[in-house]
Amino acid sequence: MNSWTQGFFDQGLAVIALSVAAIALLLIWRSGWRPAALEQQRQRARLNDQSMRILSSAVEQSQSGVIIADCSGVIEYVNPRYTQITGYSKDDAVGRVAELINNEELTDVNNISLQEALLLGVRWETFMVSKRRNSEHFWQQVTVSPILDDLGALTHIVLNIEDISDRVETQAQMEKLAFYDALTGLENRRLFRDRLEQGLKHVRRSKQAMALLFLDLDQFKRINDTLGHDAGDELLCTVAQRLRACVREEDIVARLGGDEFTILLSNIASADDAGLVARKILKSLLDPVTLSTQEVTVSCSIGITVAPEDSLNASVLMRNADLAMYRAKDQGRNNFQYFTDDMNIESLARMSLENELRIAITNEDFVVHFQPQMDLSQARVCGYEALVRWRHEQVDVIPPDRFIPVAEETGLIIQLGEIVLRQACLQMKALQSSGISDQSVAVNLSARQFRDRNLVPMVRRILSETGLAPRWLELEITESMLMDNIEQAISILTELKSIGVAIAIDDFGTGYSSLSYLTQLPVDKLKVDRSFVNKLPDCPRHTAITTAIIAMAQRLNLQVVAEGVETEPQASFLSSHQCNIQQGYLFCHPVSAAELPAQMIRMKSHLASVTYPQATPTAITH
Numbered sequence: 351m352n353s354w355t356q357g358f359f360d361q362g363l364a365v366i367a368l369s370v371a372a373i374a375l376l377l378i379w380r381s382g383w384r385p386a387a388l389e390q391q392r393q394r395a396r397l398n399d400q401s402m403r404i405l406s407s408a409v410e411q412s413q414s415g416v417i418i419a420d421c422s423g424v425i426e427y428v429n430p431r432y433t434q435i436t437g438y439s440k441d442d443a444v445g446r447v448a449e450l451i452n453n454e455e456l457t458d459v460n461n462i463s464l465q466e467a468l469l470l471g472v473r474w475e476t477f478m479v480s481k482r483r484n485s486e487h488f489w490q491q492v493t494v495s496p497i498l499d500d501l502g503a504l505t506h507i508v509l510n511i512e513d514i515s516d517r518v519e520t521q522a523q524m525e526k527l528a529f530y531d532a533l534t535g536l537e538n539r540r541l542f543r544d545r546l547e548q549g550l551k552h553v554r555r556s557k558q559a560m561a562l563l564f565l566d567l568d569q570f571k572r573i574n575d576t577l578g579h580d581a582g583d584e585l586l587c588t589v590a591q592r593l594r595a596c597v598r599e600e601d602i603v604a605r606l607g608g609d610e611f612t613i614l615l616s617n618i619a620s621a622d623d624a625g626l627v628a629r630k631i632l633k634s635l636l637d638p639v640t641l642s643t644q645e646v647t648v649s650c651s652i653g654i655t656v657a658p659e660d661s662l663n664a665s666v667l668m669r670n671a672d673l674a675m676y677r678a679k680d681q682g683r684n685n686f687q688y689f690t691d692d693m694n695i696e697s698l699a700r701m702s703l704e705n706e707l708r709i710a711i712t713n714e715d716f717v718v719h720f721q722p723q724m725d726l727s728q729a730r731v732c733g734y735e736a737l738v739r740w741r742h743e744q745v746d747v748i749p750p751d752r753f754i755p756v757a758e759e760t761g762l763i764i765q766l767g768e769i770v771l772r773q774a775c776l777q778m779k780a781l782q783s784s785g786i787s788d789q790s791v792a793v794n795l796s797a798r799q800f801r802d803r804n805l806v807p808m809v810r811r812i813l814s815e816t817g818l819a820p821r822w823l824e825l826e827i828t829e830s831m832l833m834d835n836i837e838q839a840i841s842i843l844t845e846l847k848s849i850g851v852a853i854a855i856d857d858f859g860t861g862y863s864s865l866s867y868l869t870q871l872p873v874d875k876l877k878v879d880r881s882f883v884n885k886l887p888d889c890p891r892h893t894a895i896t897t898a899i900i901a902m903a904q905r906l907n908l909q910v911v912a913e914g915v916e917t918e919p920q921a922s923f924l925s926s927h928q929c930n931i932q933q934g935y936l937f938c939h940p941v942s943a944a945e946l947p948a949q950m951i952r953m954k955s956h957l958a959s960v961t962y963p964q965a966t967p968t969a970i971t972h
């Protein structure tokens with residue numbers, strides 16, 4: 351081959367080679383194979399793999415149970431948490447139809463059915479009770495998410511399951527705390543009020559009657575104080591059970607607090623039905639209750655109001671029933687009373703009395719009257735009882751029986767008591783300055799004052815303010831005040847005695863005092879109640895009681911005072927039985943301080959004209 355031929359041949363080969371390479375490149379190009387794209391594709395596949403791995407490990411380790419089912423609901427996958435929650439393993443679940451999917455009744459919180467949600471391709475959520483493999487029920491929150499293909503057709507369904515049993519339980523407990531009484535398990539005031547409102551709506555619609563009963567246990571405080579709070583709690587639980595047993599399933603029984611209960615009787619035929627239930631309750635409560643070792647009997651007072659007759663307003667009905675309950679208490683307890691309109695009038699009058707009393711206390715519109723106490727053995731006045739009167743603009747003078755109970759209930763007695771004590775001490779001090787000696791003044795303490803923490807400092811302060819020596823002040827407390835809590839009473843009395851004042855027990859004989867407790871009390875005087883004195887000397891029972899009290903006082907070295915002495919035979923009987931200190935209309939009515947000097951002259955001449963029999967003291971054998 352010549353050099354040209356050789357050259358031509360070489361050139362031809364090179365062209366062919368280039369062409370082949372170009373075609374090959376073209377083919378490669380057309381086939382889409384490019385080195386960079388190939389690399390990208392590989393990378394994408396790697397990323398896909400990686401994210402699949404991440405996703406599947408996230409699903410595997412998820413704290414929610416996950417089920418993946420095909421479009422017909424057949425389970426293809428469940429994660430370990432699902433097994434943990436339900437107890438069903440992968441093998442148990444895969445291949446089965448997820449029952450949830452085929453349940454056409456299921457509706458989510460937004461009121462859309464599961465089937466509708468799957469059709470629409472939207473998320474669906476609900477809360478439901480389900481069963482674990484071991485048959486235990488549990489609360490679950492289920493979220494269903496449909497997986498659609500490019501054309502929007504359903505290919506798979508993903509179910510997320512949360513075990514919310516603990517949350518539901520906590521919520522239920524919180525609701526219980528908010529709506530139920532922790533001690534008795536009965537509904538509380540809040541829920542009762544709600545039920546009452548609901549009940550009233552029903553009454554308005556159906557025209558059916560409904561009754562509201564308000565119950566308060568009689569003397570519960572005494573049981574609580576004497577037997578302790580645990581016994582009190584036990585009693586309240588027993589009462590709650592008995593109340594529930596007296597009414598129908600659909601009736602509501604609630605504890606408002608303390609010893610107050612309410613009952614809502616729905617759909618009653620007539621108001622008499624409520625009376626029947628009240629009678630049943632009174633009877634059932636009278637069965638004795640054994641509290642630890644002690645057997646007690648409890649009664650209650652019940653007020654009844656009826657809707658729509660009395661009102662269709664919840665607050666009014668509550669107030670009506672409360673007023674009727676107080677009427678039942680006033681009627682001697684252990685009975686029931688229906689609400690009547692006059693109770694409203696009474697309560698309005700009481701409210702206005704309370705308001706006026708507040709103003710009177712601010713203005714100190716009170717005057718203290720003094721009733722002399724006579725010592726018949728020495729024919730002289732030995733002291734006075736201070737008795738408060740309210741100087742009212744329109745009524746002139748209001749007696750204490752009308753306003754002391756209101757002052758006591760409202761707590762105004764604390765301020766009023768201080769006003770009385772100050773006036774009494776000032777007056778006594780004035781009498782002493784006018785030359786009178788050997789006379790003391792007795793001031794009544796109410797139950798609330800007696801338990802007031804500031805009582806002792808207040809007495810001390812008034813004595814120092816007025817300059818009256820403590821030995822000329824006597825404080826009168828009633829027997830029932832002592833019986834409420836004997837230990838506490840002893841400690842208060844001991845503190846009062848340490849100031850140097852004397853203590854008298856008023857209305858003695860009306861409570862249930864026994865000699866054993868009387869010996870423990872640091873007291874100086876017993877006052878025989880006027881209910882015994884006024885039947886002397888003819889009533890054998892009252893003469894027996896009076897002489898027994900006098901004998902008891904002597905044995906305990908206590909002074910004895912008879913109050914309410916109205917006749918000479920009463921005075922003679924008492925002095926012949928060694929009760930020489932007497933007080934009553936026979937000698938003098940309670941009078942203002944200004945009237946006292948004139949009364950003293952009158953009494954002196956009275957005492958000079960009568961001789962009272964004096965008993966020779968009998969030797970007391972202990």
Ligand SMILES: Nc1nc2c(ncn2[C@@H]2O[C@@H]3COP(=O)(O)O[C@H]4[C@@H](O)[C@H](n5cnc6c(=O)[nH]c(N)nc65)O[C@@H]4COP(=O)(O)O[C@H]3[C@H]2O)c(=O)[nH]1
Nearest residue numbers: 737738749750751754770794795796914915916934935940
């Ligand atoms: N039938 C009759 N009654 C007589 C006779 N002698 C006195 N009385 C009345 O008997 C009451 C005696 O007072 P009390 O038993 O402590 O009973 C007192 C006392 O419990 C209470 N009270 C009066 N003043 C005060 C006070 O300042 N504080 C407190 N906490 N209570 C007071 O009001 C109650 C009634 O007081 P008053 O109406 O002043 O009634 C007084 C007095 O006027 C009598 O011979 N026959």
